[in-house]
Amino acid sequence: MNRCIRRGAAFCALLLVALLVNAVRVQVLDAGAFAANPANRRILLARYHQPRGDILAGGRRITGSRRTGGPLRYARTYADGPLYAPVTGFASQIYGATLLEGTEDPLLAGTDPGLDAMPLWHEITRVQQRGGDVHTTIDPAAQRAAAEGLAGRKGAVAALDPATGRILALVSSPSYDPAALAGTGPAVKAAWSRLTTDQDQPMLDRAIRQTYPPGSTFKVVTAAAALESGLVKDPRARTDSPDPYRLPGTAVSLTNEGPGCVDASVYDAFRISCNTVFAKLGADLGPRGMVDQAERFGFNDTRLRIPTAVAPSHVDERMGLDQVAQSSIGQFDTTATPLQMAMVAAAVGNGGRLMRPYLVDKVTNYSGLTVAATSPRLLDQAVSRRTAGQLQQLMEAVVSRGTGGNAAIAGAVVGGKTGTAQHGLANIGTPYAWFISYAKPRASALASVAVAVVVEDAEALRADISGGGNAAPVARAVMRAVLDAQPGQAGQPGQPVPGGPQRMFGPPAGPTPPGPDPSGPASPEPLSPGPARPGPGPGPDYGRTFGRGSGRPGAPAFSRPSGN
Known part of the structure; x- marks a missing residue:
């Protein structure tokens, strides 16, 4: 009898152990799977x-x-x-x-x-x-300036702090009320x-989820590749660049909208945006030279998170020389998000150092204590400091005496690059108007803000659409909003940068910028010729995307501070 009782007790004990083991499996080991199951109400x-x-x-x-x-x-x-x-x-x-x-x-x-x-x-x-609470890096003044600058037009704006990678503005238009x-x-x-x-x-976040042909703004990357490789040793030396320029291996000739591009120096070709000069530079560099430089600026990065996923900007290395020539002026299969082009401008303004962009500054618990914070991280050394200085001279000339005069801000140094990209079947779509730029107080060696603006549906005749006319005023408003928050660094000590909002779409405040160099007038930004194939990025992520972004590859590093 005692033996039967013992056996029964042992069997019951085993059942209890099995029940406990199963409970541990369900409550602990499989808890994550149950939590992630969309059918679990x-x-x-x-x-x-x-x-x-x-x-x-x-x-x-x-x-x-x-x-x-x-x-x-x-x-x-x-x-x-x-x-x-x-x-x-x-x-x-x-x-x-x-x-x-x-x-x-x-x-x-x-x-x-x-x-x-x-x-x-x-x-x-x-x-x-x-x-807990998520504290973003967004500057409300810059965000509002970007939205008001677009004024309902279809497009996007991205702005960064070049020194840290903090995202100061992300605007997409049209928008919606969540x-x-x-x-x-x-x-x-x-x-x-x-x-x-x-x-x-x-619902499409055009600033990070839509890619566009970048047009002539990509000439910053081409100029960087030419300077870094030694193909161009002196930006002010004349080049061997015919106008028109026949694309290698084809009967197709590339032309420019204005005069002054025959054998123009890189300095002048950048200032007045000569397609022929930069197309030939790209062909001379070859696909590998162009792709290597573009990737140092962040192109072809499929792992970038801010912490939300960013559509990869694309430069194809499997191109013939004629396609490389077109890609070098921001056409063919070259595509970029506005955030990517802001990263290009930021790297130039930051002495060649490209910082990883991030949107979350810190997270705090319900008591207000910081539980995690983002530390700035170097993403890549895009170009040497010397090359960055040369690129700054090129970009600043665009604003002071080139196609980007509408971005000038009195009391600050502004560098920029205009772009106008064709797209659509047979290039019949309304050209995209681009402008990328950085701004810094004159007393500072590094930029305080970098901006990229793209306008999809500029309200103008096709021939009148330009990055300088349609996108540069928006970038100017955003840069000024950031500089206004830095008293004593631009304009008079403790005063905002001169020029009121009412002049956003007018000529730059202050003295008129110097006129064009004798080497050639600054014509409106020329259309970058096709064929252009827009690369649509991912659409709105309508699905359930729960989970910490900081734990994904490519996300900014969160560190737990020692105190609050």
Whole structure:
């Protein structure tokens, strides 16, 4: 009898052990899989049973939460929703989350173990904390200046701090109000249907998710390759560049819109934007020389995260010399995001050092204590300091006496490059107007801000569309907004940079820039000829993209500080 009891007890003990082992498997080992399963409604209920943490710009909360009165107790609210939608994305109980709302969801929802004082214990218990806050690097003044500069035109703006990689502005137009997608009612579904079928794609973040042919702004990369390789030793020396220039191996001739390009120096060719000079330089460098230099500026990087994913900008190394020539003036298969072209300008303005761009400055827990912060990191030495200095001379001449005069700011040094890119079947699309630039106070050796602007649908006759006329005034407004926040460094001590907003689209404030060099007048930015094949980047990421972006390859490094 005792033996039977012992055997029964042992069997029951084994069953209990098996039950405990299975409980550990379900609650600990497989917890992540259950949490990631989109069919698990409990996760959705938990995510919205309390207010989410907030996203901040310039210390101000640009998101919030409101009670719904339903099973999903809270829904997202947005302050200046259309202005910051390219930064925040949306958080929807029906359609998931995008951009920062998606990549930083564990922090905002309170499920990230980093919010807990004992992360390992959190992994075991999975008790939900109150959501943390995400502090962005966005400068509200620069963000608003970019949006107002586009004034409803289709396009995008990206602005960086060249010294650190902090993203100061990300604007995409047209935009949308993410609050329209927060909630579960019929109005949310109607808004989703309207937004996702809109031909203007307001939910597409053009600043980081759309690639365009960069046109003549890519001549910065071509000039860098020529100077770094030694192909061009003196930017002011005359080149052997015919006009027209026959593309290698073809019967197609490339021309320029204005005079002064025959055998022009790189300095003058850059200033008045000669297609023939830079196409020949690209062909002389060959595909490998061009691709190597472009990649040092960040092209062909499929791993870049800010922490949201950025569409790769593209330069193809499998090209013939005729295609290299076209690619060298920003056409053929060369495509870039506005963020990428801002990175090019930033590297030049920062003495050749390209910093990794990042959007999240720090994250704090519900008590306001910093739990993680982003440290600036060098992405690449794009060019030598000497070459960067030469490129700065080229870009500053574009603004002072070339095609970019509309970007000039009195009391500051501005360097820029205009671009006008053709696209579409047989190049019949409205040309894209580009401008990339940097600005610095005269007393500073390095730039304070770098900007890239692209305007897709400039309101002008085709022949009148130019980067200098349509995009440069927007860049000027953004640069001035950043410089205004640096008292004592531009203009009079403690005063904003001269020139009021009312002159945004007028001539530069202050003295008139010097006239053109005798070597040739500065004609309007010429159209970069085709064939141009636009490279559309990924569309809006409508799916559920939950998880820490900082843990992905290519994301900025988050470090945990020793104090608050």
